[in-house]
Amino acid sequence: MMTRDSALPVLLILALAAGLGPLGALISDDPYILSIFERFLIFAVAASSLNLILGYGGMVSFGHAVYLGIGAYATGLLANAGYPSLWLQLPVVVLTSGFAAFLIGMIALRTSGVHFIMITLALAQILYYLAQSSSAFGGDDGMVIYERSALWPGYDAFDPWQFYGFIAVSALVLIWLVDVVVRSDFGRRLVAVRENGQRANALGFDVMGTRLTAFVIAGAVCGLAGLLLANQSEFATPGYSNWQRSGELLAVVILGGVGTRTGPVWGALVFVVVEHYLASVTSHWPILFGPLLILIVLFFHQGLAGLFDSLGRRLRPQTGGGAK
């Protein structure tokens, strides 16, 4: 974690993965491929934010998708109320999802272990039920979003290529941002707190403050993933923040490799592609994904990033041991 400082690995992988989509779309002349890759990029952002608290902070949040929902609804409500400007939506999404993370963190971080898992899950359900039972949010049916975020005059949000550019650049920036946080002084403390809270406290590190700060950053970044998701699907539904989605995010991080800098990107890529492929085989695709997930947890604990790293015979930056 502290030895390799360059942001290159993350950017390289992302550039590759983000470049692959346009290439595929050009060759096959099928813009639909772009939308699969948009989903991948959005998932990668959400998973990176979860990896910050799960992998580096050791906090097993089972309610991380709640910020996806908050980001998506905030974006949708603003857009439908006639405020499609990204420059307004961006701060609003960061503030609302960050504030929600602050509140959830204040309660959940007083506990640890299983309590923490269950409480993040239950608190996330609050928003799910709120969205589901509120007519302003479109209730169970969700909310159609009529306007994609507007960047500047001349930008056409409904042009597949321009829109893909917006998603790709946003994802790059956000994932890079999370990576910067991981490598910062703050990131060091976060790992110290994960490894031994009592010891970190004895060194003068504020354990609760460190955890809460990471929790809020992760929430805000995931909220922005929600903004992207709302744009991409032109829709916001309670389902974005339900617990299955939180479980998927955990699965993506595990698949990629917990606490590795490139893991969430690999995990998201494989998840979206496998989901797409399985879904084309059978509508009951979770019946294949479930056992796959179990096998991965049982036998493939290092994740993809770990696998690639050992293939490249490089030192792993961080083993996935911070989960308990």
Next chain:
Amino acid sequence: MTALILEQLLNGLQLGVLLFLIAAGLTLIFGVMDFINLSHGSLFMLGAYFAVLFQGLTGSFLFAVGLAGLAVCLIGLLFEVLLVRRLYDRSHLDHVLVTYGLILVANESVSIVWGASPVFSGLPGELSGLVALPFGISYPLYRLLVIAVGIAVAALLFWLVKETRVGMRVRAGATNRTIVSVMGVNISLLFTMVFAFGAFLAGLAGALAGPLLSVQPGMGETVLILSFVVVVIGGLGSIKGALLAAVMVGLIDTMGRAFLRDFLSAFFSPRVASEAGPALASMLVYILMALILFFRPEGLLPMQKRS
């Protein structure tokens, strides 16, 4: 009005009793094995489906309920022996992921076999009537039966845990794992038994709840999350805490859904009340949980020291 309130109180108690049956298994499995079982809700769902299936085969509802409980118990036993056992010394995160995978499998299997739409679970005529109770209440016989069965099972559970040798080991295991292994107990058998028993309780609850809820894929998750709330409020590993919390959650949830809207309309405009009432009602138990945890992070009746 009194009759209405009393009737809702009974409904709340009935929900509480069902929640206790599920939460008791969850909290036992956590207390003894330190294992988080997300798929506990799926066992509940299977109980409901099996009851429908067996009722069709045998024609007797009560027999089908018992049989469904046993069938789920058997499935739980297989789960434990084949899969869960390998995970006890893994992290909680691994527990969560594997049992999450199991939920996906369970839900999809059920929707492949029975379809995605709700399955009708018919009550036999002799159970579907109303009973006249004091204060002029006429209350569904079946709901009373559920309350009675629930209380009986709860009593049986307390007796098992308090008075029997196996129960003593379970309690010892929940408080201090090293002591149990020192006592020379066959840990692995004890674990299997506890898991299978928890599964039985969940299956029984599902079979009983079938006629009250809609039997459909995913029905286990709503119940699971409520049971988590119960377990967390009660204090992880504590059966007494689970009972207390289950009744609290059952009552508050039911009363909230029944009366919050009318209550709010006394203070706000009808439009606000009818909008906020149901939303607030469905969040009430979570707000309760958040409040309780803020002041008592370990829950109401936490387990004594564990090591």
Next chain:
Amino acid sequence: MTHPALDMRGITVRFGGILALNEVNLSLAPGSVHALIGPNGAGKTTLVSVLSGERRPNQGTVSLNGRDISGLSALRRARLGLTRTYQLTALFQGLSLRENLLLSLVARDQPSLSALDIFRRRDKARHAAEVEDFLNRFALRDKAGEKPASLSHGDRRRLEIAMALASGPEVLLLDEPLAGLSTSDAEALVRTINEGIRGRIPILLIEHDMDAVFQLSDEITVMVNGTVLANGKPDEIRASPEVQAAYLSEEDDF
């Protein structure tokens, strides 16, 4: 006048009806090594936890370099430079030695974070150089990339003390640093303390190894049953009949 590095006045702790510490006074002179000895159950560990702020005394005050810190939390005391080591070594198990040491330096130089530190890494080069220096001084250079779990007991103790030192303490509380060490490891550690720390940083030493205590200390306080039995220079303590009766004779057994 200069203040004592650490000054405890009238520390009293009750556990239920039992008096664990009774009006304990102890004063640590700047730059000195002050040993706290006594049989098991004398209240030494309780006193350390009162000092570090992990336990609130029923009565009494603690001051650090003349500043009253009685009301401060363990975290605030740690930030003021009151640094302790633990009997059971508590290291960052998942991190390498180098990273363990680095965290101590971060703690020293950036006790509290500014918002910008979420995005940057300050003092990178300086910290790296200082870590190498500590690794050399404490003979841990060869194992810098390993994790604490793979170290020998002696190595781990040295790392523990190196980390405490790296965090820039005003006062060091060493809680049985020699416990469980082999004779040669213990001797090496005594040498390290004598040559590397003594005189620069005041040390409160809790230790059972009497040879080490007499070798290291400028002053010794003897506690029995929660009260101070005697206080003085090593020679005075050695000569005190009271101390011999209550304590030293018992220690002769091993």
